[in-house]
Amino acid sequence: MDNKKFKTEIGKKELIVEISNWAEQANGSCLIRYGDTEILSTAVMSKYEREGIDFFPLTVEYQEKYYAAGKILGSRYFRREGRPSEEAILTARTIDRTIRPRFPEYLRREVQVILTCLSWDRENDPDIPGLIAASISLSISDIPWHGPITALRIGKINEKFILNPSYEEREKSEFDLVLAGVENPASPAGREDDILINMIELEAKEVDETTMLKAIDFAKPYLKEIIDFQKKIKKEVEKEKIEISAPFDKEVEKKAKEFLEAKIEKALYRENNLSELKEQLINFIEEKYPREGKIKYALSFFEERVREIIHKNIIEKELRPDGRKLNELREISSQVNLLPRTHGSGLFCRGKTKALSILTLGAPGDVKFLEGMEIIGKKRFMHHYNFPPYSTGEVSFLRGPGRREIGHGMLVEKALTTLIPDFDSFPYAIRIVTEILSSNGSTSMASVSSATLSLMDAGVPIKNPAAGISIGLIMKTDKNYKILTDIQGPEDHYGDMDFKVAGTKQGITAMQMDVKIDGLKKEIIEESLKNAKKARFEILDKMEKLIAKPRKELSPFAPRVYILQIKPEKIREVIGPGGKVIHEIIKGCEVSIDIEDSGKIFITAEKEEAVKKATSWIKNITREIKVGEIFEGKVKRILNFGAFVEILPGQEGLVHISQLSKQRVRKVEDVVKIGDIIPVKVISIDENGRIDLSLKEARER
Numbered sequence: 001m002d003n004k005k006f007k008t009e010i011g012k013k014e015l016i017v018e019i020s021n022w023a024e025q026a027n028g029s030c031l032i033r034y035g036d037t038e039i040l041s042t043a044v045m046s047k048y049e050r051e052g053i054d055f056f057p058l059t060v061e062y063q064e065k066y067y068a069a070g071k072i073l074g075s076r077y078f079r080r081e082g083r084p085s086e087e088a089i090l091t092a093r094t095i096d097r098t099i100r101p102r103f104p105e106y107l108r109r110e111v112q113v114i115l116t117c118l119s120w121d122r123e124n125d126p127d128i129p130g131l132i133a134a135s136i137s138l139s140i141s142d143i144p145w146h147g148p149i150t151a152l153r154i155g156k157i158n159e160k161f162i163l164n165p166s167y168e169e170r171e172k173s174e175f176d177l178v179l180a181g182v183e184n185p186a187s188p189a190g191r192e193d194d195i196l197i198n199m200i201e202l203e204a205k206e207v208d209e210t211t212m213l214k215a216i217d218f219a220k221p222y223l224k225e226i227i228d229f230q231k232k233i234k235k236e237v238e239k240e241k242i243e244i245s246a247p248f249d250k251e252v253e254k255k256a257k258e259f260l261e262a263k264i265e266k267a268l269y270r271e272n273n274l275s276e277l278k279e280q281l282i283n284f285i286e287e288k289y290p291r292e293g294k295i296k297y298a299l300s301f302f303e304e305r306v307r308e309i310i311h312k313n314i315i316e317k318e319l320r321p322d323g324r325k326l327n328e329l330r331e332i333s334s335q336v337n338l339l340p341r342t343h344g345s346g347l348f349c350r351g352k353t354k355a356l357s358i359l360t361l362g363a364p365g366d367v368k369f370l371e372g373m374e375i376i377g378k379k380r381f382m383h384h385y386n387f388p389p390y391s392t393g394e395v396s397f398l399r400g401p402g403r404r405e406i407g408h409g410m411l412v413e414k415a416l417t418t419l420i421p422d423f424d425s426f427p428y429a430i431r432i433v434t435e436i437l438s439s440n441g442s443t444s445m446a447s448v449s450s451a452t453l454s455l456m457d458a459g460v461p462i463k464n465p466a467a468g469i470s471i472g473l474i475m476k477t478d479k480n481y482k483i484l485t486d487i488q489g490p491e492d493h494y495g496d497m498d499f500k501v502a503g504t505k506q507g508i509t510a511m512q513m514d515v516k517i518d519g520l521k522k523e524i525i526e527e528s529l530k531n532a533k534k535a536r537f538e539i540l541d542k543m544e545k546l547i548a549k550p551r552k553e554l555s556p557f558a559p560r561v562y563i564l565q566i567k568p569e570k571i572r573e574v575i576g577p578g579g580k581v582i583h584e585i586i587k588g589c590e591v592s593i594d595i596e597d598s599g600k601i602f603i604t605a606e607k608e609e610a611v612k613k614a615t616s617w618i619k620n621i622t623r624e625i626k627v628g629e630i631f632e633g634k635v636k637r638i639l640n641f642g643a644f645v646e647i648l649p650g651q652e653g654l655v656h657i658s659q660l661s662k663q664r665v666r667k668v669e670d671v672v673k674i675g676d677i678i679p680v681k682v683i684s685i686d687e688n689g690r691i692d693l694s695l696k697e698a699r700e701r
Helices: 085-101 127-139 167-172 207-235 250-260 262-271 273-290 295-317 403-417 443-458 488-493 522-546 568-575 577-589 607-620 693-700
Strands: 004-010 013-019 028-034 039-051 058-061 109-119 150-159 161-165 175-183 195-207 332-336 344-350 355-364 370-373 376-379 381-386 429-438 467-475 481-485 497-503 508-515 560-565 594-595 598-604 630-639 641-648 652-657 677-685 690-695
Touching: 013 127, 013 207, 028 161, 028 403, 028 522, 039 127, 039 577, 058 085, 058 127, 085 109, 085 127, 085 175, 085 195, 085 403, 085 488, 085 508, 085 522, 109 568, 109 693, 127 150, 127 175, 127 207, 150 167, 150 641, 161 641, 175 443, 195 207, 195 403, 207 508, 207 522, 250 273, 262 273, 262 295, 295 467, 295 481, 295 488, 344 443, 344 652, 355 381, 355 443, 355 652, 381 443, 403 443, 403 497, 403 508, 429 443, 443 467, 443 497, 443 522, 467 488, 467 522, 481 522, 497 522, 560 607, 568 607, 577 594, 577 607, 594 641, 598 607, 641 677, 652 677, 677 693, 690 693
Parallel strands: 058 109, 381 429, 652 690
Antiparallel strands: 004 013, 013 028, 028 039, 039 109, 150 161, 150 175, 175 195, 195 508, 332 344, 344 355, 355 429, 370 376, 467 481, 467 497, 497 508, 560 598, 594 598, 630 641, 630 677, 641 652, 677 690
């Protein structure tokens, strides 16, 4: 195939797509360029089905390459890319969440989409062109996929919406909003107002719901333009799609239906043991059809039947599995100060979902160092999320955090970052770890509440308390649907939407939305935000009854940080030759010390006395000595012409032999010896800072 180039403009920048034979053995591939950021996207599907699974085996990989940014990074002894950075994992998750609903539900062949960043211009984030590239490579391939999809980033500066803002603009923006959308198949051709939103990712500085809706309206015409652009590409280079039939066996489904019919609603609405019923069905089919590979048909029927029942009962009767009203929260309870030696802790329970957050305060030097293609820097606020197997009553290996744990942890971090006090007013590194003790839906939003409780329990002066809620959707048609507040397990798994909204009473700080349908019209998003706000306020009211504001005092076990400002030229005196002086202070006072180039010194210790001792030591080293001052100094060295006396830590002066006594002195040792403590007076300081001292004048005072 000859190379083909397609161009369009987004936000006054050219988007260039090249269809080439670079990855000619992939089912579909393309190169996409936005500014000088360039991505290679490939999509490959296995030729065979994976047996014995009841899910679609999709993997999305986003690869940051150091060469793309013109950097040589990695371990000194390795010097190559290793484990994906958190940024890369989050980008891959965003693309996965957006493209996954567009595949046939019954597809059981492995599909892998790989996005490789080949060039990065330090201005345009690769995630948006990467998502568009994934859509194009799938659309033009023979892989069954219902596209295209499109994506944009929206910011707001000085009351003006910005399309695909640069990194610098995002720092100034009120929010960072990523939207993905699809064309509404039911709308008349050419109508941009009927773009459906199928993915949202947001970090914001307490922004109101109306602003969010306006931002979505602002984005829709541009989303439509990119959809039309992709349709043009697809029309020219699309391959014929591979046909894959849905797993169907009439006889097995009949047997499964007979087995389940009297049990399924009871398991779903009264006994809450769907997983047990599923296992019973597997055993039943295995006995009926041993070694015939019929289980996949039974599982497919089981999933579809549960989905039908939940949809029918909620749409027609507003009957939820646990009997709650559509907008009703589960029972909420919370606790703080649970653990005796931690710096802060909070437990938040909503129904069977229970999240325990533990906070640790650290010295400024305990920040996390970031090194990747896009980011090199430090992070002082961290939230980590753990999902142990016992939280769902299961047994499995304990491994490091997976993509889900990293994604949920970062969502909570986004929700709270804007509320954390700035470093100048609270000079601590802050780490929160949330342990999910029990899971029945919406654990990430429970983590927002438990993490907030731990912050207030620790005495961190956050701007406002935050809470989160997950909103669900059961849809029959775009006119006949029900919105659910505080979704739990079955409603999340078999429902059509998971819309997480976190924030304070002042506004939204984070959002994340995924769907299993085509997408959402504005009316559904608006109603979901309204319900989320009501639920968020209700949760915050309950939390504030337990602890209304951050404690005034830090935990007695938290470190104390003291800030000392010295002249930058004095830094070398505090450090000393080869770090001798600073290591002596750290060891002698049992503290940690961090020094900035500006001369700002952070002294951290568990005991306040240690901080005071180190502070006094540094002040003495850096204080400006004046002529006429008298000190009690220690004789450190003796030479023929006089004695060097340490008057402050690290600061010495010379007592010339003529200044030892009123009488004539033949030998310095006749008056002083090494180690003697003697009074001395500063009689002069020359232009190089050399200090002359007098013993005889000090004794005359």
